[in-house]
Amino acid sequence: MATAIARQRKTPSGKAYKWSLGLLMVTVLGLGWKYPYLGFMVPLVMVAGLIGSLVKGRVVCGNFCPRGSFFDTWFKPLGGSRTVPRLLTTPLFRWSLLAVLFSFMTFQLAMDISSAAHWGTVFWRVCLVTTIIALTVGVLYRPRAWCSFCPMGTIQGAIGGAKHALTISSACTGCGICQKACPMGHDIAHYRESGKVNNSDCMHCGACIAACPRNALKE
Ligand code: SF4
Ligand code: SF4
Structure with a gap:
């Protein structure tokens, strides 16, 4: 019995802090249009992911990413249970998506390079668009379907995916x-x-x- 409880606690949705991170995600998305500085959660998580990848691959994706936490908790009952199509997980698709998204984001940031509020809005907008895609594939396939081709996950896997297997x-x-x-x-x-x-x-x-x-x- 004790072992069973211990195991339950180790599952992603069994970690209480992940429910809070998921709530943070919803708050940023819901209020970012009004408070653009909330958008800076995006680069913060990106930097954390890159640092984490140097240590242990995609450990931040699985444990501390607010959006990933949202998928593991609040969104999980709505997610599908199908295999993500192979096409979406190929290196060609993943690196192409990364190039498109990062080019789009850089172009948008450059439109008002000196305004922090503008940068916050751009980060928030990128987060909103990718989350809409993520929720769609989450319902169609599995809650974490987006994580199979998320550009930041692709980078982190490339940097340190083989570390501490x-x-x-x-x-x-x-x-x-x-x-x-x-x-x-x-x-x-x-x-x-x-x-x-x-x-x-x-x-x-x-x-x-x-x-x-x-x-x-x-x-
Ligand atoms: S590691 Fe092997 S035994 Fe354990 S759940 Fe997976 S397939 Fe089953
Ligand atoms: S293989 Fe990795 S991502 Fe999948 S359940 Fe195990 S620890 Fe999590």
Whole structure:
């Protein structure tokens, strides 16, 4: 019983602070049009993600990103349960999306380069547009579908995705429970042979570790 409770607490939606981060996300999106400085949450999270990636890949995505936290908590009941189309996860699509979004953002920022309020509004606008896309694919596929091709996730995975990969022991039976629990739907048992979950999009959220009935996964 105690073990079961401990496991429940380790799942992403079981972490109380993630509900607060999700609320922060809603607040910024809801009030950013009126208070543009709220938009600076976006570059703050981007910088945090980049620093985190130097240490442990996409750890910020899985644990501290306000939007990711929103997907894991408030939005989760509305999310679908389908596989994200392969096309959306290819490197070509991901890096192209990154180039388009960052070019758009840079162009917008340059339109009034000396105004902090303008920059805040641009960040807020980018956040709004990408969140609308994220909610759409979240309903169509899975709550964290956006995270499969989020430009910041792409950069973080490229920088440090291979760092501190989870280990998977021979106790694994290939039951697939971890894959169902994984917000990204990673085929974790596929890594049994190598003993390391070498997936650069692992967000170190711990959902698979909490779900595995064989205790085969470790950070
Ligand atoms: S839940 Fe555990 S035993 Fe089942 S496939 Fe995943 S790692 Fe292997
Ligand atoms: S593999 Fe495990 S730790 Fe990585 S994203 Fe999936 S559930 Fe989270």
